[in-house]
Amino acid sequence: MTQYTAGSFAQPIRRVFGTLAFGAREQVEMPPPGALQPARLLVTLNDRIWDALYAPLATAVGVAADRLNHLQFLTIRRYLSLVFFALVALLLVLATWP
């Protein structure tokens, strides 16, 4: 027996809002009668919220991580001065905090 699943329950809503929320496009290739090649049904979905909201965020994090990667390959002199200047900067921030 076939069960009614969550996917089938959401199917009409997905179909109605598909073009708007997912930019769904359907491509049907129906061979003429008598032809031997199979029929093709191609559905492409674009997740617009992912593309607009999360993808730029993920790209920004990736770029920042690539840049900051240099920090892991410094000499000991540079590390010590980095720590020192970071401390000075933080204390300055604290001193001038209103």
Add this chain to the structure above:
Amino acid sequence: MAVILDLLVQGAQMALVLLLAPLLTGFVRKVKARLLRRRGASVLQPYRDLLRLLRKEVVLAENASWLFRATPYLIFAATWVAAALVPTFAAGLMFSWTADLIALIALLASARFFLALAGMDVGTSFGGIGSSREVMIASLAEPAMLLIVFTLALVAGSTQLSTVAAFMASPAVGLRVSLGLALIALVMVAIAENGRIPVDNPATHLELTMVHEAMVLEYSGRHLAMIEFAASLKLLLYVSLIACLFGPWGMAISGAGPAAYAIGAAAYVAKLAAGGFLLALFETAVAKMRVFRVPEFLGAALMLGLLGTLLLFVSRSL
């Protein structure tokens, strides 16, 4: 004494909607039959159907849960409460102040939620089809309904039905484009919510495009009677809502005395008859549309509601 009298009038209103609901359904069916040059069943047939169903035995599926058995009563109660809150023959009755238009929509939405759950409870695919389509229609109809409520609330300054009705009856309302748009949108939403012809066909059990009837296919006996009664009540509710919001003529004010109530009741019955006749006329004139055309129909209602709201933001006198 005054409280008891108020309670009595409110009780009369609750009894009135209960008594008139099957009559309205029967009247609409009769007019439809006459328009198709059939003789049609008597207008009292829905009462007989309800009595017959109430006497019949309930056939339950083996795997039906408590939800399936409780849902008909829940739906009936929620719809009855909602119908009793709409001013019919008199505005400003006792319970009318407990809930506004938004609460009314929420009551109907909870009834629909339980009906959709019950449609899937037994696990047949047919009930599931009905449930998913009902939810799809609801997800489009309810935003449209809320926009209509916004339009009315912006014009009348309240979502309270009695206040809106009093404002609409006063000369202050004038002639407004936004109210015209809201009326058309409300009629479209009412047709979709009640599953009338362009959206769904209430008379068929055989078509694969049916929505409401597919959900209640597993019900029988007194459960089915409750659901049918709730459907009649919902139709009456929407006709009374349109009559109360856009044609509150002849409506009595609470505490006006028996003569005013009688005039109000007569006007209400006349409004119901006019609404039922127009509905039957419209249903005979149009053809049922495909399920996936419904979003366009309800999208038009949404756009009209939105346009009404925007017009009111541009100018309060539109």
